[in-house]
Amino acid sequence: MKVTVKNWHAIAHWRWDLGANEPENDDIDGEGDVCGICRVPFEGCCPSCKMPGDDCPLIWGECTHVFHMHCLLKWINTAASKHQCPMDRRPWVTAERTVAKSKPTQEPPLANAPPLP
């Protein structure tokens, strides 16, 4: 007997690739990590966004903390932030992605960050 696939309509969901420290075969039910600022899952969107995913990307700090980009920028733009990571109070430095990038433009430098909605 031979089974040939002609067409396959599969269902999948996407997740942010948070780096190697995440187990490859993690629980599919897992809620996933939440943004330390808005407490919404990374795969959700920050309070000021309506669409998740590419419209509401993440930002990595060199301190290894990850946030919704919009959340972090909003924080950094307040005077009280003193440009520190909200989690550990180290000066915020946007890190290159843990995953190697082919297109470096994908992570906009902080200075060129788009104005916040």
Next chain:
Amino acid sequence: MATPLGERAFAEHVKSKLDATFQKINDGAPGVSGLAKFTKAWMYGREFLFPRDIRTQERKEFDQEAFKETFEILGKSKQLWRVIETFTQDLRRQLPLIDEEVLEFMRQYQETEDVTIIRRMIMRVAEWWKAWAPVPELGSPIMTAFNMEFQTHFFSILPPTFPSAFKALCASTLGQPADPEMWQTFETLGLLDRYENLVASVCYEQIEARVQETCVGEWSQPMLSQLRSWMADDIVQWMIMPYARAARNPEETRSMLHGVGSRFDFHVCKTLCDLRTTEIFDIIVDFPDSMPALIDLKECLQRVDQRSELVSTLRSLYDHLLIELLANRKRLLHPGADTKDILHQYVSMIRCLRVIDPPGVLLHKVADPVRRYLRERPDTIRSIVSSLVGEGGDLVDENEPIQPLHVQVEDYSDPNWEPEAIDAGPEFRTNKPSDVISTLVSIYDSKDLFVKELQVLLAQRLLAITDGNFDKERRNIEILKIRFGEAALQVCEVMLRDMTDSRRIDQHVQSQKPCLMHPTIISKHFWPPLQTGKLQMPGQYKEILETYSKEFTAFKQDKKLRYLPQLGTLDLTIELTDRTLDVHVPPLEAAVIELFSTKDEWILDDLSKELNVDSSAVRQALDTWVDYGVVSEDKLHHFVLLETSESGSAAGPSRPAAPRTDKSLKEFVGKPAVVENEAAPVMSAQQQEAEQMRVYWKFIEGMLTNLGTLPLDRIQTMLRFAPGYSRSIEQLGVFMEAARREGLVVNTNGLWKLSK
């Protein structure tokens, strides 16, 4: 001896009186000539007025001169009242003369039932009356006295059958040429005054008969206007006789008829209203066709205050209906169709009552039991939502303007403001521009439930889409956005965008590296909880999945794909030695058959282990293939591949693939009645609730382990600390009861503890 003095005084007194009277009568005429003249006049007057038997005696010639002279004399001597008195006495004596004739006529009538006899009788009595009536020159007092005497006697001798005979006579004149003489006679004899109710009831009965005759079951055309024009043509014409004979021109006629006419018009409305009220249930069932009847009813209700009757009729109807439903003795014998039918009925009712009563007071009063009942049914929301998205339901009228579901705020500056209807209860809220959907949604306190169910339904439909065409869903969501507001449906918006994105991503991936798989990639947090599983796709599938996954990550560098392996569908071609099958199956089925391509015989448990899936689910998948005739179970739990078709059972061709495919499709569409628990890809709101409760069970288990026994309210108090816990204590009680039935806990004297 009497005192001569007293006697004399008395005699004096009598004499003076006599003199005075004599003087009065004699009127100062010489000698007794005045008295003689008076006597003559008196005799003449009495003779003149005397009521004779007209059968035997001719009436005396009326001599103008003699009459004038006579009554001048009588008037002068102030003795006119005596003449009248004498006349009245004469009259009383003579009146029985008519008895004989009247009774004879009545006897004839009873034999023949011919109303013309009654007419003849009345005319004959009128002849008597005319013969006896004093001339009008004598002034009205004598006329009044005469009439009273005459009528009293006449009415007293009429037998009890007369009223109905009289009514029959009146009724017989309907539609006939007017007979003013007869009506005039009626009035002369006082019959109209005395039998006014009878005359009116002739009209009433005509109206009732007409309504019965023309309107019963006739809902497709406006009857009220027809009835009114019938009234104007037939009845009003007739009414002129009894009510407006005296009118000299149409203007007067109109004003004279006005009062009585509006009374009859009221009766028309009332009769029609009564009829329609008794018919209301069927009118509602017939709804779009019965529109004219509803408009009639509305108009009638404005005229006749019978709203409370309508309300109570409807309420008792619905109470009855619901009791029947609750007692499982259904009018509609399909148990599955219930909610839909009730909803449908309810919607018709909404539409009907909105026609009758736009502010919705009636609806508010009637709808309560239905709404309560619907609220208790588990699949109401689903039915409403599926009709919202236009799935097999005509609950929603396409033509109805879509309106946002706003809580109405009283607009104090509205120039068209009208007070609430008088029978509106204190809890009634005007919600003027509400459409059917708003009314349905308002069955529940919040629209969140709908949005949630809508999300579930949308997810089911979107996931079932394989050709990338979801324009219909998009359009539905756009419409629903207007109703529920943009914000509430944001989640649905994300779902739709996931669909578009999936398509774009797939196009890109396919251009890079053609692949047989076209996944729908969803944003997990924006979709209802989907059925998850750890199905391991074997063999070639695994490769396909991995390849696609890699391509995806290459395209979207910071994202990864996580498959929901049990969801979706595959189109497979199965090539066997003697036949080829094209099938459309869910992944689990595909995985099972794939394993058979590596090995011809499998034991159920091995398959289950290999695929990392519960054996009952594998069993179902195997059944699919048994149905297709590809696999057969030769021993219990032992399955073999049928490389060549089993001619004996001939399963393959005789049981075509169609039903099975249907089923797998159905699983996606999610008809709640047929879905096996593990088959529905999207959990219904109810299942989600059960799922949540399972989480709380962990808490309960923990506290009972630590604290031994606890009363229900303590458990509830402690659960309140759990995040997102929003159950009432009653719900918790139900849940604990369920747990007890499963043998997880025991309850002693209201204290719960874990069973050992």
